[in-house]
Amino acid sequence: MVTPDNLRPGVTRVRDSSGFVGTVVYVGSVASAKNRNEIYAGISWDDATRGKHDGSVIDRDTNQLVRHFKCGPTQGSFLRLNKVDLGCELTPQLMRSRYVEPDAELIAPDNVLPHVARTAGGRSKPIEFHGELKIRKRQQLEVVDAISLRMLGISRPCDGGSEELREFNHLKCIDLAGNLLSDWKDVVAITKSFPSLQSLSLASNRINDVNPNLMIGTSMECLTTLNLNSTNICSFQTLRLLGEAIPNLEELCVAHCDLSDIDAEASATMSFNNLELLDMSDCQLTSWGEHIMPLSRLPKLESFVLNDNPIESISFQETADGLDFVALASLQLAGTSIHSWKSVDELDKLPALRSLRLRNTPLTSSLGVGEVRSTTIARLPRLEYFNASPVPERERTEAERRYVSDVARELLLMSTADDGGADGKKRQVETRHPRFGALMEAHKSAMMASSSVTSLSQGIQDDVVGVTIRSMAAGSCDLEPLHKRIPRSLKVGRIKAMCSRAFALDVDLQILHFRVDGDPFPTELDDDEHTLAYFGVTDGAEILVNEIDVEAREREEARRREQHDRLVEEQESHIAVVQSMQRQERQILPGQSA
Template sequence: MSGFSNVKEVPQLNSRCRDADGFLGTVLYVGPVASAKKQTEVYVGVEWDDESRGKHDGSVISRETNQIVRHFKCESSSPNAGSFVKPSKLDFGVSFASTLGDRYVKPDAPLLAPNDKFEGCFARTKSGRGKQVEFFGERKIRERQQVGDITKVALRGEGVSHAGAQPEELKAQAGHLIEVDLQGNMLWEWEEVGKIINQLEGLEALHLNSNRLMNPVPLPPTLERAASTGGFTSLTRLVLNKTGIKGWEALAILGDVFPALSELYVAQNDLSDVDIVATSSGGRVGGFSKLKLLDISECGLTAWSQVKVFGAMEGLETLIVNGNEIQDTKEAEEGEFANLKSLQLSGTKIKDWGAVDNLNSFKELRGLRFNNCPVTSTMGASEARGIVIARVEKVEFLNASVVTTKERGDAEKIYVRRVAREVTMQAGGGGDGGGEEDLEKAEAVLRKHPRFKHLKEVHKASMVPLGDGGGTGSLGQDTINVTVQSMAAGSCTMEAIRKRVPSGLQVGRLKQMCKRAFKLDPDLQVLHFRADKGSLMAELGSGGEEDDELTLAYFGVTDGSMIFMNEVDLKAKERERVAEEKRKLEEEGRGKEQEEEMLRMDGIKKMQIDQERRAVGHAAK
């Protein structure tokens, strides 16, 4: 590590620094501090990445006036993200060239264990004697540590802050590298990034994630020269996750610098203005004409209009939108997202199934990630997966798992039964009570399930006719063979029962049958069924009393089906109840904390105003 040797060597504002414990921060002030004993002593004002390392917000109480003096302002809302540190206690980074040389052994460097033994290094044995430590294979290891023999290097967290070395020297040392990983270093100037890339002529992939980079607007000299001469044409993958980018303009300007990019990762940056920037430039996002993959996870997007602007990227095949607070999607317009094959929407705020239905308008979409969203929050993973498969016609990969033909068929059948049940209930259950109002409710249900009629027609030959669930007529008279197996702790070892029952048997009657066979009260039973070994598991109702009146045929139980009886986990339900109450209390607590913090900040502002007024009064006297 290299620190200050004297106060003349001052760091630049916005440069990065690191203390002896490895805490990283940004330099926001260099100079004397009003609260210091020695007013001539120079300090570095730092905003720490880890707020727990700090002590204040950049302001101090002056020793001379007893007034608040602000030397710098932290970007963080935390009142304790900043501190003042002596320059000699900080490290301001090392060069890429020197780090590369230190990390990878030079061919002529002396061996550490020339005779396969470390000189003067002993380990104490059980008998108390010293045994010399041996090191075999050092030469073979060194062969793999020669920079000239490798094409990919990883220098993560090494404190790299600048390129270093003379251009020709760096080019000779590392010009053949095709992939460089500089994650978690101390780079902050795009000029230094440009110098590194400029000497690595064959570089194809560069990882800069978790480096706090300054805004490249306007372009620094090295990048500007590159843009004016065709850009860095070999670089095809650029990772800029969590690099402090603020605004799409800061990325758009890089389009001419990196014209060959096919993969761009910019997760955990602030791109909330992307739709505004796109609108001002004719509805398009600048540059990146060859982009195939774009990761904009956790970028502060709150509306589909902010995602929509990327639909103009003709070559875009994969779009990652995870962790943004968008609540819906819109149907793709003509030519929009024309080649999009994979879309990731996990962790978004989508709360309506209509947003999933809209994905059918993305004609080439085959892969989808969709979980941890409000619309699926009350469902199990299997249930949610089945519904998504049924609703999105062409999806072949869901949450990184292949959707087989059989899985799709089963999911669509279960979905059809589920919707049919909902329609029947809204239409008055098929009895005499179904009036015009009930029929309108049923039509409203169908409008929420645009694929239902098509799927019902597709699978009608292989499904039991969907009746009214009342168990009357020929449907109620059909008999089927079913096997009922207990999965409850108290009876899971009991032999399964095989019964021939009417397909019109009500679920409530089946629960009574299970009670007699397995000694479990119907209120504690949860029933599922599977048409055959390869089929998906489906629930026999949601446990409500109205479900108990519906029939096996209504839920699609066919001849040869396997029915599983599970026991309600009362402890789990209690834990869920307690967790929900705890969550509500925490939300109330956070609200109170925020209110108290606002009151505290108001108090500080009032104190500052009073102090300023007094200072003005003294000056007037």
């Protein structure tokens, strides 16, 4: 039986029979209730459309608006205490319920599932399932060392303690994401029940900050991986306390937590001496100097994820020992507010950096994917992966030569301009391109072989590329591919016209992609008015031509229209219900108060 003593506003998590989850934010009487002495729990649901109000009601006696708590317009509910579900404890029975018993009835006794697949012609085909018993043997809790307990409503440890869970002492990895845990005291109690635990996910549990007075002890010492994404952590002090309690931690994820209170003093006392991966995506970090540099002395940090933080610029201060991010090999900056190439140039000061993710930023939004990639590769000499795609040596050479060519043209235009300030502008250009001199020297021989180094009027002759154009369309995929040398200034629309003649494909129905050796996925050429250079098509690339399936597109559009109409109908129905309830309240309450 739930009592007011069981409920802690802002901490206790609850669920309903439909699977919706929320937080108790109020415990007490409700002004609109018939029985003013009855105690209710005010819930703010995670789904902002689950509730009926914003935490306010009309007082039955005064007919005035009374606010008990604050939330979204349709996010709040009041529940009687006998309707409150506080979740369940982590028991052996719950753990076993996730796995099939060895002697349970077979799903496919004759290697055929009780379902069928429909062919394009409308016929039914049986679905075969082989090896069910072999799979089942490998999924027994006595055999596996990793278990998923996601979204089961777990809110507290087993009442029987470690003794009742002794049979699971061998488990090394437990995923508790999406449950109802909210207190670190319960988390500590759970970890004590699994002495071999090395990896723990608590993502999407609204766990609050660690109480400095909590005795964590040694229960989490063996952890090497901890996932705290989308929790209620909002103080960097919690990370400092966890660092002291988990000295062997190698991977820590705290994405979507507000850690903007980080400072140099707090980070200086961190004990994450073995940390290799740190994910701080969307943590409201705004300043590289104030929020990121305090973490620069983590000695083993190899991978740092900073996606979706409003960081505008990057800069490093000269240090006597040069020990800032000495092991950092991978950095992710997608979705940040980086707006200048100067910040990218600063990354060259990271001695171990080999992988960079940079997209959806002000710097890259106005440039083509290929141009961003080529320029970044040229500016960072040690980069081996960019946006998860490897950088082969051939691509690096072409990118650096193109970069030198572009800067040289810019300098040439300034030298020929009749402007008294040309020398100052040249120095500004050289300052904006710190690697130009070194790259010019490195590629001097290639430049001399193609044009005069002194004139630089034509730059490096890499404006013509050799490509293979291959049709993937059903009606022409058996035709021989085209091998062409074409200028990089050629627009995608002209390529489509060429494919139309060669493969008899409608220009308006063509979809073009290109890829080079080592690319995991082709890049779409999705704008007819942009050139091959804009997309970064390089020498030796392969252009793939596909054709839109008109009938499939029409079916997809029809499905989307149907889905849209259904959503609109559901929203209108919901609005009508809410308005009807509000009208009834206005009609009933005045009469009752009289």
